[in-house]
Amino acid sequence: MADIALTKKDFTSDQEVRWCPGCGDYSILSTMQSFLPEMGVPRENIVFISGIGCSSRFPYYLETFGVHSVHGRAPAVASGLAIARPDLSIFVITGDGDALSIGGNHLIHAMRRNVELKILLFNNRIYGLTKGQYSPTSEKGKITKSTPIGSLDTPFNPISLALGAEASFVARSVDSDRKHLTEVLRAATAHKGSALVEIYQNCPIFNDGAFDSVKDPSTKEGSLLQMVHGQPIKSAKYGVVKNDLHFEVKPLDQINEVDIIIHDAHHPDPSYAYALSRLSGSELEHVPVGYSAMLLDRVTHHWSTPNLMK
Amino acid sequence: MADIALTKKDFTSDQEVRWCPGCGDYSILSTMQSFLPEMGVPRENIVFISGIGCSSRFPYYLETFGVHSVHGRAPAVASGLAIARPDLSIFVITGDGDALSIGGNHLIHAMRRNVELKILLFNNRIYGLTKGQYSPTSEKGKITKSTPIGSLDTPFNPISLALGAEASFVARSVDSDRKHLTEVLRAATAHKGSALVEIYQNCPIFNDGAFDSVKDPSTKEGSLLQMVHGQPIKSAKYGVVKNDLHFEVKPLDQINEVDIIIHDAHHPDPSYAYALSRLSGSELEHVPVGYSAMLLDRVTHHWSTPNLMK
């Protein structure tokens, strides 16, 4: 525990922030700087490890330890650190290209090993730093510098992928919603084990408006399906209900309130969280946000000698 | 179509087979050599591409084109070939280490791109060629050369992982069950798009008996949950039923036959197949075998000029 209460300012480094004006990364940074004091961990015990990408510049701006590593490999570097130093609180900062394209393998292995890492995936559905090629989360048909006649690939759903990889905690939030993002960070850091937090992040330069449907005040209430433990999973307009062998999103006026699934954030079978993850279409008409922390029969991965030799 | 009907012998190369006596790879090879003639594709239009591992020696033994590439990268090499040459029938042969450890990223990307590849993953839950280290499918606590006090990692479930990666076809079979394996190969090759077929394969040298529960005549009927389209999903002793938000395996005498889920091999929501994939515990008390071919709204990936320029 820190001796004196720290403030947001204490977590702000002296480095000039070098993102484009209006970049979603700014508000994520600000939310993080505000959140860190409440964690109650001394600054020197916090480490941010990133890969390469606009998002991966994040560590420079925090007055903690930080490593800006190589493209896609932050989870590997962070795993080594976490195993050697279980006393530290470690965040991994990554982008959709960094985490899911070149770094996909390290991400899924970090998940299954359940190493004590909090992985924040800034998903802007584009390669920002290399100036606008499509990414593994870009929607099918997307026209970018490298896909002038539209991409052909089905995008990954990062939450589904993490659940396929035995993740013990998955969450989604939005860059501009500081309150929600803070709650998600709180839950992720409270979780024992690895956590994947997908954050929708606007890139005004190369993919502006990608998340308008969940950010625009006129539509967001309708599209964000709130996953709050013990509460029905719904947006202002839609609710999630069972339909025989899977889940569906239906307009509220076509269903009974009692049929709406009550979110069980700790449902032990990841099938449940996976089924929810399928509800976000690539057009983002509906997007579940919140978290699921599977209470699987797993402890956090611990290689360190004392634990093993007891 | 081949001009003359080919036989198993026509698909047998002149290379000496170099696996250990009793290795499960033998029966998979034999099943494949028997199956290929029925595909009706001329030998010269078939290519087997493998990574590195005992299983990856497979291509040498087939009288077709073949590449024994580098560790973990067969899906990448095969994707290039498949895109450049859509006229070919391409199989990828890989092991649990090759596909899921070093090659995990290429595997998941092949799945999401839905490239026309049939990927056969020989899962012996061990590294065979390097003489017995644990693999990403080894059960927790496994004692191997590299984990003398037991492994700490949660294993991947290859089917769950593929479904997390937007797979359009997933299947599981067992090395020794030639009939079942043939059916699965038939379905996989009939499917348009990428297919992941997990094959439980015994390694008598380094992990003997890993699949006894699903191979031993005294237990296999009870543990193999047969997934046959239009039929109830059950073994001789157990059935799969719904339980509120997920699926469960129950002894047949504790459930009503009518409650058993009827397999819908073409259920469009992968949540269904994912929920089934969770039913195989790492102790293999219950193992769903068979396939799910999601009729997703996806065509096979096709980069080739003619298709794009039309």
Next chain:
Amino acid sequence: MTKPVVALKSVVIRFAGDSGDGMQLTGDRFTMDTASLGNDLSTLPNFPAEIRAPQGTLPGVSSFQLHFADHHVLTAGDAPDVLVAMNPAALKANIKELPKGAMLIVDKDEFTTRNLQKVGYETNPLEDGSLDGYSIHAIPLTSLTVGALAEVEISKKDAERSKNMFALGLLTWMYHRPTESTIKFLEAKFGKKPDILKANLLAYNAGWNYGETTEDFANTYEIAPAKMPAGKYKNISGNQALAHGLIAGAQQSGLQLFLGSYPITPASDILHELSKHKKFNVITFQAEDEIAAVGAALGASYGGALGVTTTSGPGIALKSEMIGLAVMLELPLIIIDVQRGGPSTGLPTKTEQADLLQVMFGRNGECPAVVIAASQPSDCFAMSLEAIRIATTYRVPVFYLSDGYIANGSEPWKIPNVSELPDLKVEFARTQENFLPYDRDPKTLARPWAIPGTKGLEHRIGGIEKADKTGAISYEPKNHDFMVRTRQAKIDNVEVPDLHVDDPTGDANVLFLGWGSTFGPIASAVEVLRSNGEKVAQAHLKYINPFPKNLGDVLNKYPKVITPEMNLGQLALLLRAKYLKDIISYNQVRGLPFSTAELVEAAMGVING
């Protein structure tokens, strides 16, 4: 035109501003308009790694330098004759390279106390006399632009954004550049945003008029077209020329071009360019990483396509294991390394030539591959054809080196006639009995290219050592030794043109020997030296593995050989090892091309030393 016209032989202009100020675009447009006038030219873009670093700061400065002339131009110029500085940061970052007497155009509006403080100016340099000796034009660029756009319905911010067009208009006027193509360009770019289009056109015009009407500028300048060999020219960047060369070569070879790539600066533009040309039987595949990119290219080559992969240094590091497989499979493969500042992430937007030893040796085992290097932007076209010739004739991986300077720099390129292009037709192996996949052509040592779909050629190959001829797995000690030496011999045996030495008097004592993008700076230094009466020879290596056959003789002939490299002496190491010649290295690793002046000085040191 009412103002007096001064004729110049050459001019170097540098546009500098914030990353968001559009300096690259401004420079590009001015370059295009200049090229259309028939001047010879060379450009040097220089920008930070951030997409848009914070406004008004030194790290955020982006610049574009253009050298154009009535004669053959070799570099983008050591120092600008004209500096356009859009804010105090741009001034501060560039002023040290501006020689006294040069023209300085600044946007006076940006010299606010706050902006000055941001970059550590304690007093306003426009007022404190520190710029004495320059010909300063402090113009209220922003407010003039905003004023000119009063009638347009756009935000003030959008209006201000057009100020680069004001600057472009002014320079266009000053140097008598034509305006049509820029107008057309703007129409295409902003066709869907009529207000923005209008704003840009008005600003462009306003800049032009400012020059013409105010008394700020006394003269205009004219630079006569350069005399260049007859033909049609197009201004082209290295990356573009390289991509066009690949397309042309693939067409000449009759092969499908398959690019497997993963984006990385400064190579990404090749991917972008090629992905536009599907109609020329080009497939581009953006892979999940560099390993998959080269793996897919190799898979495509195996299938009978021309597999190509493009990347920069860090990507080469990742690709090396797969390239080892390509060496074993003996299939054509082209690996393009557009080098950037290293090591590690290094200086991703800057130039360097420090990957030479990596491409030579960065693989396990004895794993030889061909290495060639382009010397200037327009040369990339020809070297692409060479890469294809070698890869397909010998069935080998070919490393093809470019760098940030060549890739982003541009110059006029003579568009060749298709009839001038070499015949690169390729023969695949045909159906035959007792096919031997590793039986070699006695001349080239190439093995047959036996692609799937050819009846009777079914065979299996891989990365394990293979028996001579049959290609079956072999652990036989003698066979391994034989195959290792054969793969080496195959590379050593590749035919490359002799090294051409430029030594007009034939009795120079000193040879300047370079490779890659140092060509322009070296040639320019040699020109200066010769005009000073020094005797120096120049030769430039485009083929590095194997070296040209006459290289040993060339080195023997000259007592002193200087090799300037933007690394710590990598080519020199290869030359010393092979020829035991005491090469004199001149190295700098600053992320920037050599200046002519420093090479002249270095040479004088050697000549006199």
Next chain:
Amino acid sequence: MTKPVVALKSVVIRFAGDSGDGMQLTGDRFTMDTASLGNDLSTLPNFPAEIRAPQGTLPGVSSFQLHFADHHVLTAGDAPDVLVAMNPAALKANIKELPKGAMLIVDKDEFTTRNLQKVGYETNPLEDGSLDGYSIHAIPLTSLTVGALAEVEISKKDAERSKNMFALGLLTWMYHRPTESTIKFLEAKFGKKPDILKANLLAYNAGWNYGETTEDFANTYEIAPAKMPAGKYKNISGNQALAHGLIAGAQQSGLQLFLGSYPITPASDILHELSKHKKFNVITFQAEDEIAAVGAALGASYGGALGVTTTSGPGIALKSEMIGLAVMLELPLIIIDVQRGGPSTGLPTKTEQADLLQVMFGRNGECPAVVIAASQPSDCFAMSLEAIRIATTYRVPVFYLSDGYIANGSEPWKIPNVSELPDLKVEFARTQENFLPYDRDPKTLARPWAIPGTKGLEHRIGGIEKADKTGAISYEPKNHDFMVRTRQAKIDNVEVPDLHVDDPTGDANVLFLGWGSTFGPIASAVEVLRSNGEKVAQAHLKYINPFPKNLGDVLNKYPKVITPEMNLGQLALLLRAKYLKDIISYNQVRGLPFSTAELVEAAMGVING
């Protein structure tokens, strides 16, 4: 013992059989028993890449060679004095290396028509006279073994499997080896399978008795213990010695040892060995691939552990990008490359030393790292300590080269006292104000090792070029040049011992200069040459980057320098480039160590040539 005992100075025995015949185990046991008698020894295992290739075929042959003597032993021997061949394939694969007059022990039972045909023997070599000149002992090994086990309740197959123990028993009798430790070993191994244990013990005994009681063998042999410096010895393989050295060095440094590794032949045994020693504060992490393995090791180093990664050539190729980051971060990191036959998958179970240029240069940019190499199995312990000393003192990545021959070969190793081990204590940076992460120690040029958890040292570092002292991102041209040269200077500045030259008369004309596992063969050739009256000097490089300071002088002193390498001349290239000395290369790339004889011949060619 009733048979006459012949005293010998040294013996070379080769056990050869099917992969399934347990030849490695047999050789290992005989070696251990021999070590316990105090002979000096050296071993050479040689096996196929398949776990168990098909029975009775040439590719399936696995062998183990042991050279032991009453004096210092340098190699596993050029040619066996005794060949044990368990089947026709083993005979055929090995007979060409057996000198006439040597003893040949074969399992007659295996010489069936079918087995002979499998390997292309048209007539039975035991009968057709082709083996005349050897001292042949054709023993029905299989049937004798099965007969001896009649009383045990096991399958015939299991009974037959024990025949290696019969052979071991026979040789044990013949060379007077003690039996206790093998009996103990078998008891531990088969403790849970009493029938199998019984079978093995009976077969072992039966072999012993066969020698003693039949008239097949006239003599037994004795080899006196070798005189070795006083101390406790243990027979150790290179991989084991390397692992023990790492543990000892980590303990001496006070650091946790963190191994990040991905299995690969022939390096995996280091992972296996280290994973047994958690109680010495060793953590082993089997990563998903080589990149993650080195990444995790680097992450652990960042956290204050001693990060180590182990692999072979293909793994180095994959790790190179991450090693570039380590060079930039300037953290301790040890990268162990147990070289094997290349390129690509190559000859995975064979030895080679063709990764030297890869570890020197296989990274983008100017990216220097230290390179050291062990010379023999027991030397691996000492070199592990050196790797730790250099990595922690200078905070640099250290490549530590071994190869298949050293890794799997074994020899007696003198167990050091802890008090003899060097002090490797490490100091982390302490809490301080205005901490500068790239401020250097003026002597070592090392930057502070500032680990998380230390209040006040919070800082951010990465792979982008860093400003001197502060470590902040910097694109400044001059700073980059400075940092590139500083990183190079730091490596050049590493202190390594001078090269020791063994030149008894001091006036040799010819210097044998080697590195890595060629030490034994070269030393052995030098012994032969000197005993023939030739004057030759020998020196062996264990430090390759940087080279020892006196190397230039050493090279100058000798008119002729021969460098034998199991590659195409990689060290020679470095020497030629640096010293402009015309090194005479002697190369072979057969996946096997040099023989003494060929090196003697090569030297004579140079001496006379």
